Amino acid sequence: MKMSRLLAPTLREDPKEAEVVSHRLMLRAGMIRKLAAGIYTFLPLGLRVLSKVSAIIREEMDQAGAQEVFMPALLPAELWQETGRWGIYGKELFRIKDRHDREFCLGPTHEEIITDLVRNQVRSYRQLPLTLYQIQTKFRDEVRPRFGLMRGREFMMKDAYSFHANDASLEEEYRNMFKTYCRIFDRMGLNYKVVEADSGAIGGGFSQEFMVLADNGEEEIFYCEKCGYAASRESAGIGKYKGTATSVAGSVVKEIHTPGQKTIEEVSAFLKVKPEQMIKTLIYETEKGAVAALVRGDHEINEAKLKKMLGVEDLKLADEKVIEKITKAPVGFAGPVNLKGVRILADQAVTLIEDGVTGANKKDHHLMHVAYGRDYKAEVVGDLRFALHRDTCPKCEQGHMAVTRGIEVGHIFKLGTKYSEKMKATYLDEGNQEKTLIMGCYGIGVGRTAAAAIEQSNDKDGIIWPMAIAPYLVDIVPANTEEPEQMRVAQDIYKALGREAVLDDRPERIGVKLKDADLIGFPVKVIIGKALKEGKVEIKLRKTGEVKLVEVGKAAEEVAKLVG
Numbered sequence: 001m002k003m004s005r006l007l008a009p010t011l012r013e014d015p016k017e018a019e020v021v022s023h024r025l026m027l028r029a030g031m032i033r034k035l036a037a038g039i040y041t042f043l044p045l046g047l048r049v050l051s052k053v054s055a056i057i058r059e060e061m062d063q064a065g066a067q068e069v070f071m072p073a074l075l076p077a078e079l080w081q082e083t084g085r086w087g088i089y090g091k092e093l094f095r096i097k098d099r100h101d102r103e104f105c106l107g108p109t110h111e112e113i114i115t116d117l118v119r120n121q122v123r124s125y126r127q128l129p130l131t132l133y134q135i136q137t138k139f140r141d142e143v144r145p146r147f148g149l150m151r152g153r154e155f156m157m158k159d160a161y162s163f164h165a166n167d168a169s170l171e172e173e174y175r176n177m178f179k180t181y182c183r184i185f186d187r188m189g190l191n192y193k194v195v196e197a198d199s200g201a202i203g204g205g206f207s208q209e210f211m212v213l214a215d216n217g218e219e220e221i222f223y224c225e226k227c228g229y230a231a232s233r234e235s236a237g238i239g240k241y242k243g244t245a246t247s248v249a250g251s252v253v254k255e256i257h258t259p260g261q262k263t264i265e266e267v268s269a270f271l272k273v274k275p276e277q278m279i280k281t282l283i284y285e286t287e288k289g290a291v292a293a294l295v296r297g298d299h300e301i302n303e304a305k306l307k308k309m310l311g312v313e314d315l316k317l318a319d320e321k322v323i324e325k326i327t328k329a330p331v332g333f334a335g336p337v338n339l340k341g342v343r344i345l346a347d348q349a350v351t352l353i354e355d356g357v358t359g360a361n362k363k364d365h366h367l368m369h370v371a372y373g374r375d376y377k378a379e380v381v382g383d384l385r386f387a388l389h390r391d392t393c394p395k396c397e398q399g400h401m402a403v404t405r406g407i408e409v410g411h412i413f414k415l416g417t418k419y420s421e422k423m424k425a426t427y428l429d430e431g432n433q434e435k436t437l438i439m440g441c442y443g444i445g446v447g448r449t450a451a452a453a454i455e456q457s458n459d460k461d462g463i464i465w466p467m468a469i470a471p472y473l474v475d476i477v478p479a480n481t482e483e484p485e486q487m488r489v490a491q492d493i494y495k496a497l498g499r500e501a502v503l504d505d506r507p508e509r510i511g512v513k514l515k516d517a518d519l520i521g522f523p524v525k526v527i528i529g530k531a532l533k534e535g536k537v538e539i540k541l542r543k544t545g546e547v548k549l550v551e552v553g554k555a556a557e558e559v560a561k562l563v564g
């Protein structure tokens, strides 16, 4: 490609709307342009990156035995109503009506559609297992689309779904996909971690996320420095605490007047006690009744863990009326001592507080010198809070956890029968019995992966692409296009290198051309300038800045070796 012909409108200034590096650099490098909030056009360089990412995914998925299909983006409401997600999905679902007033949505994910396809086309265990995938545009009506390709309203995804006769077969395919994903991200040259994750809205059983590590990544990753355990903040476990409180509070429980002091901060300042001495008591309502959850004042409760401990689906903080009914006091004075009529669950750290402070279940009063076991008990003691830096690893129970940041680019799930049961997707087993299909699902954000690669690797001058997904591998830059000899050599090298090369034939100053080259992030530059007098050209690597002088005749061969 000749640079003079390439539609790559680079920008010198940082665009105001861009909050993250990848967004800023993709705009500046002329790879994307915004059409509307969260909706982008891919220019030639941006599309080449997407195509390379897609090609690697396609090759590896095919290699793994998955078959590519292409489902519509416009989806009838009826299928979504079968699983109940038409109601659950809320405002993020783009809903539309056709001229006959029939309801549709623009697909954010395709579990319902693929399950419908398979229940109609697969009858027998002989057709299983089956893994289908597609690379397609998805839609999500984000409240606040931002971060460019990171959180758009229209985005490209690879989504795959597998169907099985039994759990062992699902397990096998899940592992197959795990390995396939590792190969995909390895080939792309990305530094990533696989973390245990909360399944969120898609639901089902076990899931893992593939996170590209980046300093400004949107999510925290907790990992064990000893055994390699890694998990998202949402699902990071904490090792069991050893031992119990070494001594209980010396004096008996004392009631203290704390007028108007409700929050942990207010009470700890008022009573001059540390937040870690306080027992935070949170009242929740669930479909199985109200519960009180206890965490240390300086800890944050993890509602996902509480839900799991209780085995409930619905969990929300109780409103004032319920709290008053249960604690006989206004909000802000709840405590576990003499709390009746609710189940009490405690985070393990709470039971180790030696000289606790908590609400007295009485307006404007707190209790001091409270001790677990003596003054109150919990029905269940376990892990109920968000993990913190240096917490003990839940897996090896020896290492400590460190925190890093990352961007989710892939997610693999064992769905089980969550969708197939509701949609009556069945098959006939060897005994001609009708059985429910067991499912897995596996996603990769295609545009997100490209953006994550930039977040992971860039400098003040621009993007540093991994070789495998760079828009072009080589930029050939003659210092002065007026010099016929420079242009002749440039043309020769350009011809020899073929489709992965760009020839910067613009009548611009060399400085301008090199700035653009660094911004776009071509992994290799061939600079044809002063050294040509000695019959040499400069080969410069974007990643390391390393420069090599090579003979003109060997330049193409040398570059081919570098980009191999």
Ligand SMILES: [Zn+2]
Binding pocket: 224, 225, 226, 227, 228, 229, 393, 394, 395, 396, 397, 398, 399
């Ligand atoms: Zn560990």
